[in-house]
Amino acid sequence: MLKAKFSKGKIEAGCDEAGRGCLAGPVFAAAVILPARFRMKGLDDSKKLKLEDRLKLRDKIEKRALAWAVGSLDNREIDEVNILNASHLAMHRALDQLQIRPDLILVDGNRFRPYKDIDFECIIKGDGKFASIAAASILAKTYRDEYMERMHLQHPCYDWCNNKGYPTKKHREGIRLHGSCSLHRKTFRLLPEAEQLELDFEASTPDI
Numbered sequence: 001m002l003k004a005k006f007s008k009g010k011i012e013a014g015c016d017e018a019g020r021g022c023l024a025g026p027v028f029a030a031a032v033i034l035p036a037r038f039r040m041k042g043l044d045d046s047k048k049l050k051l052e053d054r055l056k057l058r059d060k061i062e063k064r065a066l067a068w069a070v071g072s073l074d075n076r077e078i079d080e081v082n083i084l085n086a087s088h089l090a091m092h093r094a095l096d097q098l099q100i101r102p103d104l105i106l107v108d109g110n111r112f113r114p115y116k117d118i119d120f121e122c123i124i125k126g127d128g129k130f131a132s133i134a135a136a137s138i139l140a141k142t143y144r145d146e147y148m149e150r151m152h153l154q155h156p157c158y159d160w161c162n163n164k165g166y167p168t169k170k171h172r173e174g175i176r177l178h179g180s181c182s183l184h185r186k187t188f189r190l191l192p193e194a195e196q197l198e199l200d201f202e203a204s205t206p207d208i
Contacts, residue, residue: 013102014132018140022165029090030139045127046137069097088113
């Protein structure tokens with residue numbers, strides 16, 4: 001059973017991200033403030049849920065949350081600031097949009113960049129421990145997955161409708177055959193080292 005609260009008497013915002021380990025596309029993050037003593041059947045870490053269940057829960061979360069928001073940083077911003085900072089900044093962008101100011105931020109993981117003057121707690125595997133973080137994980141993942149499915153229509157060779165930008169065999173095969181595209185993270189190793197060096201060389205060689 002997920003815990004409804006970390007503290008007593010404080011407004012808590014749960015935060016989580018999705019897409020940190022992908023080779024392409026943005027990193028998404030969500031911030032969610034739930035009512036006190038909140039309970040929702042089936043709510044859990046988004047990675048443990050089926051797609052159908054995630055979408056049903058997202059609808060319920062958006063209806064019952066006191067406040068919620070989703071933020072993102074695109075692949076170019078990720079390349080500029082690195083993925084760890086991008087994950088934190090995506091959470092900041094989600095927090096910026098909340099209509100209610102939290103007293104405490106609960107973050108999934110072990111690191112976080114402070115947000116304004118609001119206290120925070122980093123909780124390892126927090127999306128499987130606290131309802132607000134689990135809710136944030138569901139929003140972040142479903143919104144990001146839907147974005148990558150739309151991008152698949154523009155770049156079908158990478159199979160993003162199935163892998164959502166993660167480094168699967170089909171995704172990397174698409175990179176081998178077609179090279180990278182404008183949505184790939186250039187600072188990530190898109191292929192095994194030898195093939196990556198060849199890809200980088202081809203990308204830097206001007207057409208004659």
